[in-house]
Amino acid sequence: MVRAVDDGEGIDDVLRDVDPPADAGELWELLLESVQALSQALIQQLPVIALGLLLFIVGLIVIKVGVGWTARGLSRARVDHAVERLTVNLMRSILVLLLTLWVLSVAGVRVGAVLAGLGLAGLALAFALQNILENFVAGILILIRKPFRRGDQIESHEFAGTVEDIDLRVTHVRDFDDQLVLIPNATVFTHPIVNFTRMGRRRTRVTVGIDYRDDHDRAREVLLETVRSVEGVRSAPEPEVLCTQLGESSVDFEVSFWTAPQMREVRFVRDRVLRACKSAVEAEGMTIPWPIRTLAADMGPLRVAQEHSAGDAPAEDPG
Numbered sequence: 001m002v003r004a005v006d007d008g009e010g011i012d013d014v015l016r017d018v019d020p021p022a023d024a025g026e027l028w029e030l031l032l033e034s035v036q037a038l039s040q041a042l043i044q045q046l047p048v049i050a051l052g053l054l055l056f057i058v059g060l061i062v063i064k065v066g067v068g069w070t071a072r073g074l075s076r077a078r079v080d081h082a083v084e085r086l087t088v089n090l091m092r093s094i095l096v097l098l099l100t101l102w103v104l105s106v107a108g109v110r111v112g113a114v115l116a117g118l119g120l121a122g123l124a125l126a127f128a129l130q131n132i133l134e135n136f137v138a139g140i141l142i143l144i145r146k147p148f149r150r151g152d153q154i155e156s157h158e159f160a161g162t163v164e165d166i167d168l169r170v171t172h173v174r175d176f177d178d179q180l181v182l183i184p185n186a187t188v189f190t191h192p193i194v195n196f197t198r199m200g201r202r203r204t205r206v207t208v209g210i211d212y213r214d215d216h217d218r219a220r221e222v223l224l225e226t227v228r229s230v231e232g233v234r235s236a237p238e239p240e241v242l243c244t245q246l247g248e249s250s251v252d253f254e255v256s257f258w259t260a261p262q263m264r265e266v267r268f269v270r271d272r273v274l275r276a277c278k279s280a281v282e283a284e285g286m287t288i289p290w291p292i293r294t295l296a297a298d299m300g301p302l303r304v305a306q307e308h309s310a311g312d313a314p315a316e317d318p319g
Contacts, residue, residue, distance in 0.1 A: 052103045059099040067092050086143055086168065131186070132169065138185035139168040148195050153263060155194040157187050176263050201234060202261040204270050208277050209250030211287040216243065216251050219286055226280040227257050232269035234258040249289045 067088055074084040143166065148154050152163050154173070161175035170182040196202055210219045224241045227233055239257040246252075255277065259269045281288055 048106070052106055055106060056099065056103045059103070060096070063092065063095045063099065066095070086140065089168075131184075135169045135185045138189040139166065139171075142166060142171070142185055142189055147193050148198070152198065153196040153261065155196070156183060157191045159183055160194075196263070197261040200261060201258050202266055203237075203256055203258050204266055204273075205254055205256045206270060206274055206277075207244070207252050207254055208281070209247060209252050209288055210281065211289045212251060214286040218284065219251075219281065220253060222280050222284050222286075223253055223255055223277055226276050227255055227273055230257075230269065230272050230276050232259055232265060232272065234260075249291050 070091060071084065071088050074087060148163055150163055150165060153161065154163060156171075156173075159173055159175065159181050161173040161181060163171065164174050164180070165172040166185075168185070170184055171188050173181045173183055175181055208223060210216060220241050220243070224239065227239045227241070228235070233239060234257070237258050239255070242254050242256075244252055244254040255273065257269075257273065259266050278288065
């Protein structure tokens with residue numbers, strides 16, 4: 001029983017007086033009355049609940065068909081796979097949320113109160129799931145800005161490999177040792193990204209040392225002719241051979257050339273270039289020298305030690 005006291009200006013006090021049941025039988029009667037009241041209310045709402053469930057099921061079917069049409073349209077338009085998946089998932093989530101709110105309003109639920117509760121819950125989740133939301137936003141920005149796509153070979157945050165997939169949390173990169181690396185989108189977005197395949201070509205540099213006694217102008221011509229003839233080396237931009245250093249044992253030439261951007265192609269063409277340059281230099285009678293060290297020894301202290309040792313030796317017996 002609830003008793004309120006009003007002094008004319010408002011309720012000043014609320015007193016709750018609960019009379020305990022006289023015995024177990026009275027308590028059982030109260031429980032039965034509560035169950036009966038709840039059952040009656042549920043029975044009265046059954047038509048509304050059934051209507052809400054029917055509308056929800058029909059709405060889900062309509063959403064599935066609409067999302068399927070959208071996905072097929074994006075696929076025919078050759079939209080990037082990651083963008084297509086993001087669009088479809090967001091569309092499905094938003095439509096399901098709107099459908100749920102509409103069905104609740106039909107069932108007589110106060111949608112405003114539900115939205116207010118969702119807002120408070122969303123704020124709490126935003127603080128609790130800050131890192132996940134950061135990766136989610138970074139994933140959306142990556143898909144919008146498109147610094148790379150599936151199949152591109154990139155390097156980011158000390159990881160390099162081929163991009164296999166981009167979802168709303170991580171970027172899937174298959175490194176060059178065939179290991180799958182999952183990089184958080186926030187890490188990818190906030191660090192420099194090197195896209196090796198975006199330009200469609202890649203430059204490689206190798207160093208070839210020539211002996212100081214050889215003809216270096218001829219060596220440069222031989223190296224340039226050789227690298228131009230190697231399979232996989234592109235003619236445009238032109239290969240270059242430049243003298244870059246007078247080393248300790250050789251005159252060093254930097255041989256630079258362009259190839260296809262894929263790492264496998266780069267490695268194989270580099271191998272062919274190095275082997276061809278070595279063979280061409282040797283065929284011209286030139287030398288790729290070993291490291292040479294010239295040692296200068298001061299023999300003075302050694303002679304003094306030898307003379308001192310000879311002076312201290314005992315004289316031979318003439319007999």
